[in-house]
Amino acid sequence: MRKRATAKEVADAAGVSKWTVIRAFTPGASIAEESKRKVLEAAAALNYSPNLLARSLATNSTRQVAVFVDDFANPQKLPFLETLTERLQAEGLVAVLININTHFDHVHALLHADQRQVDAVILFGTAFRSETLSDLQLGRGTPPMFVLARDSQIEGVPAVVCDAELALREIVDHLHERGYRRPGFMTGAPALSTALRRRHHFADFWKQNGVDEIASLSADKYSAGAGAEAVRSYLEQTAPADRVDVLMCENDILALGAMDEIRSRFGLRIPEDIAVVGFDNYEFCGSPAYSLTTYEQPRQEMIQVIVGMIAGRLEPETVTLQGTLVVRNST
Amino acid sequence: MRKRATAKEVADAAGVSKWTVIRAFTPGASIAEESKRKVLEAAAALNYSPNLLARSLATNSTRQVAVFVDDFANPQKLPFLETLTERLQAEGLVAVLININTHFDHVHALLHADQRQVDAVILFGTAFRSETLSDLQLGRGTPPMFVLARDSQIEGVPAVVCDAELALREIVDHLHERGYRRPGFMTGAPALSTALRRRHHFADFWKQNGVDEIASLSADKYSAGAGAEAVRSYLEQTAPADRVDVLMCENDILALGAMDEIRSRFGLRIPEDIAVVGFDNYEFCGSPAYSLTTYEQPRQEMIQVIVGMIAGRLEPETVTLQGTLVVRNST
DNA sequence: TTTCTGTTTGCTACCGGGTGCAAACGGGTG
């Protein structure tokens, strides 16, 4: 049933050799107008189109890029995936979406991507532990890797990220200017170096503004429920007088979860009793029901850069891009 | 640099022929314990693993499934993608995510997927116009296609969907029971046959309950902004006495956008002035800020079924599964 | 007519593995 026409068959039909058929499908190849016409006619009749698999094998390039994702709870992934696939497709590349989870970890995924001969791997919001990687890399031959929207912990693996230091400086300056003085910071995965780095910057900039103490909240993952739970446990254990006046959350999902909890369970007002700041500028942050102050990552530019590196137009190196503070009613 | 070891090289290192090497990597192949051990040792030393590209070419099976997506505005796509990739990976399959947009339409995408020799194509929430397809299909040889979360308009292409008729019956019964009598229906893409069908069912069941008139609102796409705009234009043009008492929106995103607009721009209460119903049970519908009554699709089952068909365990045929009405405070 | 040069075409070798058959092997039996 699913037998496809091959170049050889088209060649026979057109009365030429299979190499001439291939030339007809190779832009810029040396071929006479006349034979090209004949070939294309025969090809159309037989419904022939070149087999990219065979081509990939011969050229040693699949034009496929593996995209590793491990956190589907953050709806912000979706616009990133949209832009990423669009940009890759514009380069003639295609994304192989790989779900990293407990059944299929980074090592499996990388091995698999490697066996599939992908041209590159994008670690989108995930990262290898570097020890894990060094085990694998000794046998030279993993495809080139790039980290998107997260710091690279691995020597020689470039990352394209939003400048967290700058972002946190802008946020802290904004909050300080608005008069907040008792800040808190909620992380989603306390073990993550990225998370620690952000909290560090946050604390640092407050210190520069004369505020030494930062309340620390931690959710155990990046979900609305976890954000709600973290803020609940904090508010239950903290007397009203000791509470933070502004809570910075590591991403919007935590922030939205926290806002719900603050308002409906504790009956507190935002921003009068507690202000809230998120990170990502997820679409719903702008809704009047939340109106969350947040920070927008320069998604288009980030993806343009990472795809440029993969396509070989840009030097592969870590790039840090500036985002935008989006001030709304939650602060 | 990126030279990988081949079966031949491993064979030389292990002192056997390349076919013996291949047998060592083929489960169930006939090979002596002793030589298998030798081969695996040599393979480990050389960091060899089989080239799936070459294998795909030889076996005529890539174990890749193309997933076509054209609407990234609906955050509900994300959990679907998560479950889908997970289930596919559990079958040893992998998802190639293809973004259908104005630069890369269905026909391009199908042609591309076909050239890549994918084992199947999943139309996730999108659909071909059947004329378009018949043009392509005459040359037999497109990969098997399946439609997910949307009706198939194409003869012979099975779909896995949530039972819309049943869903709308449950919803209408619930609304009628709650005492609503002036229903409205908001579609996201009035031209879509799926949308028309749903509205039809909606009207039909109301008629069975003695309500003949259904207000009709239409957004021009499935986004919160479009939902807000549609409800704004409706409320502006409709005197309070003539307004609907309940508005059913084709999906949650429209509904959430509509809720924002109803409350903050018109100062109306939900559900007292206007009740709202959505569809999908997107995570945020449960948040106290919205608490939207909606209908949850049986995501896990749908995906289990479609992957089962692709893997060949299930007969490929259109399957309709029952979802769950989730009643919250918006009705 | 011969020579030269540029275009067009065909061919060999190859990418890295898979298939099915035939030969080699090895141990038990008569």
Add this chain to the structure above:
DNA sequence: CACCCGTTTGCACCCGGTAGCAAACAGAAA
């Protein structure tokens, strides 16, 4: 020791293209 049979191994050929060289075929210049 010959024979038989089941296991293990090697081989020719195939999957559908690509690369680069060499032959064939122009048409123009000598």
